[in-house]
Amino acid sequence: MYLQEILEVGIGLIFMWLVISIAAMQIQEWIANLLKWRSKDLKAAIRKMLASESLTEAFYNHQLIRGLSKDVSPQEERWAKIMNSFRRALRKPPRVIEHLPSYIPASEFAVTLFDLIVNTGTEASPVRRAFADFHAALDSLSTEKIDLTSKEELKKAFDLLLEDAKGLATSQIGEAAVAALKDKIRAAASTRGEEIQNQVELLINRLDDYYQRLLAESRNAPPQENRNMQRLRYGLVAIGMDNPKLQESIRPFLLGVEDMATQTEQAILIVRTNIENWFNNAMDRLSGWYKRKAQLTAFLIGLLLAILFNVDSITIATSLWREPTLRQALVQNADAFLQNNETAPSADTNQSGATIVKNLQQELEALTIPFGWETEAHSLQPGETCQIIPISAGAIWGVRSGDVCKKISNLPSDSTAWMGKVAGILLTAMAAAQGAPFWFDILKKLVNVRISGPKPEEQKPSV
16 A cells, blocks of 8 residues: 555665765775774784794785885875874884785785795794804803804804705705714814803704704605705795794695696695685685674764764654655655666775765755754753763753853653664664665665666566
């Protein structure tokens, strides 16, 4: 009996929710860009994958990843200088502006991670770091304990041992080479004092742990293994000394690749594909988490907008049902909007938050729907105060202007009306959380139903 009226009320409500959702989406994008949510969340996800803060920083400092970052604009540099001048006045360290990438292709993630792992097994290996620590310990000793000539001799001797160490440890000589290496180091430091010998023992323990792992890896390696695969395996050994979680995550990608590949050159491609899939799966989880975060943010923004403009869905639905002229005007606006927009509108990130809110107010006024708070001048009586949030006795809810209080006149009159007002505003906020594309698609379907089916060009040919 009232199907047409019900349909028009639904179209009017959904169009109003679409307008609110577009504004909430734009404000959310503005906040996300301002706070760099996407790039920060991506870095947190990669940090969790790599299980190391230092390795994460090395990953982001890699040239491939730095090339994905946006350059700092002159305006940002000037703003940073101003803010850092205040920080220096407060004796705080200056902040460096950096634009982290908000998107990293899986292929570049895999290539960068390969490069880091391989380098960890060579010049940046734990052994190299152990020798660097040993050099630092030697430099910290006073010339009373050891003269400069002895320091340089020890450094050169240990550096020469390092050049041959890895080849010896992975050769067929195996454990005998490791034992001989340890004896050489101990002999070189036997006459250099107790403090030097203590540093040497720490170095030997580090070397022994590393080389024992290399020996085990070389024994388990397939015969005639591809050189790149060998470097990757040895890099994982080095990674495992400081970052066992990452080693445990990547090692399964290497298992059986030689059997799967018809040629040894294909093994590294299989591993790379496995790591890309690992990254894509992590990004899928990040995307799901970000969508939930975005939906909660949109709900909160929609709630603030609904309260600010008094957009009560229940009151608006009642007005549309009772006033056919208002209902038909809103339906015509919805038709015009769909004709001008073939797809759901996207967020305009160039607008500021204040501009978005101002545009929303203008759009709501153009819809002629009943929204907003009405005020009236109230002469304050003795004992009355005007407060934005009435928390004291005798307080009037409003804004003071001279001797009068501009109070809100269309507040609910009783508890039942208040419950309806809260429910209507919450309904508007929940609608905003669904997103503009959701309401855009529903609006298109309802408008098509109202005009008795799809447009002629959209009808399917009869069989």
